[in-house]
Amino acid sequence: MSIIWSLIFVICIVFACISNEPSTVIDSITNSSKNAIENVVVIASMLIFWSGIFNILSNTSALSKLSKKMYNVFSFLFKKDEISEKSKEYISLNIASNILGVGNAATINSLNGIEELQKSNRNKERLNKSMVVFIALNTASMQIIPTSMISLRALYNSQNPEKIILPVIIVSFVSLIVSLISVNLLWRKNE
Amino acid sequence: MSSYIIPTFVLIVIITALIEKINIYNLFIDGIKIGLKTVYNIFPYIFAITIISGLINDTGILNNIKLFNIQGDILPLILMKPLSGGASTGLVVDIFNKYGPDSFNGLFASLIMASTETTLYVISIMSSKVKIKDMKLPIICGLIGDITAIILAVIITKIIV
Incomplete structure (x- = not known):
């Protein structure tokens, strides 16, 4: 840099x-x-407000409820023998907070999650497949409502700040799928 | 219709918190403190990137480069987004100032900003957490996802602009 x-x-x-x-x-x-x-x-004027709202959200039960559902959706991506109960918990919390857009919770749970995955990793020098999948989930954007971007657009007098919601969902969904497919293809080639 | 989404979202958060009898006001205040810290942390990056992008604009170096028919301002954003959230937010604000949020550049910047992550930054902190240096596979897969997002964003922006 x-x-x-x-x-x-x-x-x-x-x-x-x-x-x-x-x-x-x-x-x-x-x-x-x-x-x-x-x-x-x-930037501060929109970031600070949403930080307050998301701090309330992360203390409600919405996060834990969503995280239980989310693991069932994403569990097929992970290999059972590479995943412990604790890492399952962190991974689902991470996915749920990414979807809701609670940035701080997402970061903390991503770091705890990858650490737990490393604990049950047989070769500590090398990533296993579940770790690669978990990283791929975190390098893609999963937030459903891009709140801060919408506020930023509104601050600059956009005629329709919410216009981006559907396009953002499409773009992030497709790029997440492509990224996960490439993990699967390249992993097979790697082995 | 879509203008109801944000107010509804805030409403749901507050009502859920009220039902669960959570101390909303204190949590909001704590969240603001966290937000202020974030602003404090990203300010240097925004400052540094604004100086650089100002120099590029004013000296006119990038004026002749075009990528996918997009003016030069988009290229720095595409290169910066995988590295730094703060710096790319600075670039988006520049683009909004120059072209407005509803122009092609403004919409494209909004899409890229909201639908991709700071891929390389995320990988670097996760790599340092588990002390594994070989991150070739996640980097390749993450960037494949980012490139998909860029191409798709160009197409969609052309349709909706």
Whole structure:
């Protein structure tokens, strides 16, 4: 990251000097700093509200109820001998919080889940298939209602901020399926 | 119709909490504290990325690059989203400022932002948690998913814009 960042910086400054407009650099930097502060205020205003709502949600029984149902839906993806009772619990909580969009709970449960899976992993140096599947579930987006994106669109005066709900569900669902299919295909090839 | 979704969602959360006799106000306040911490944590990334994207825009370096007929602003977002949530949020805000959220670029950015995850970041924290370095398979599968999402998002955005 620091290489990319510095590279862009260097290229831009050199480019500005070559094209005889060195003053754009300092204008750009001062303008951007101002923009960055404004952007953060905008982002904060939607992020903080939803953080409050999701904190309420994660303390209701909705999460645990949904997580029980969710494991039945996703259990066929995991190998029985690679999964302990405890990891089952974390995995289902992780899936449920991802679907509801409770980011903090999702992160905590993803880390606990992968740790539990590692405990019952026979070769500690190598991922087993259930671990790869679990990671694939977490690198895909599963949130049903993209609340923060809708709020951000509304803040920028979108005519129809909710327009993205159905497209987002389609795109995330298809990309999750494709990613899981590629896990299965590549895993067989790996073995 | 769809404008009812968000209010209904908030309503359901609050009513469920009321039925279960949970201390809603305190939880909301705690959630705000968590949110403030998140903002504090992502601010440096947003600042750094805004400076960089400002420089790219103002010096006009990327003006000539086009990918799938999309203006240069989308490319940095596609590259940044798998790495950092904060930085890509900064880029989305830039795009909204420049083109508006209902333009092709704005809709495409909204879709990418909401339907993909920070794939490489997620894999890196999970990798460090289990201390397994070989993450080739999850990286490939995660990126295959992301590329699918990008292609599909282009198609859908063209239809709905």
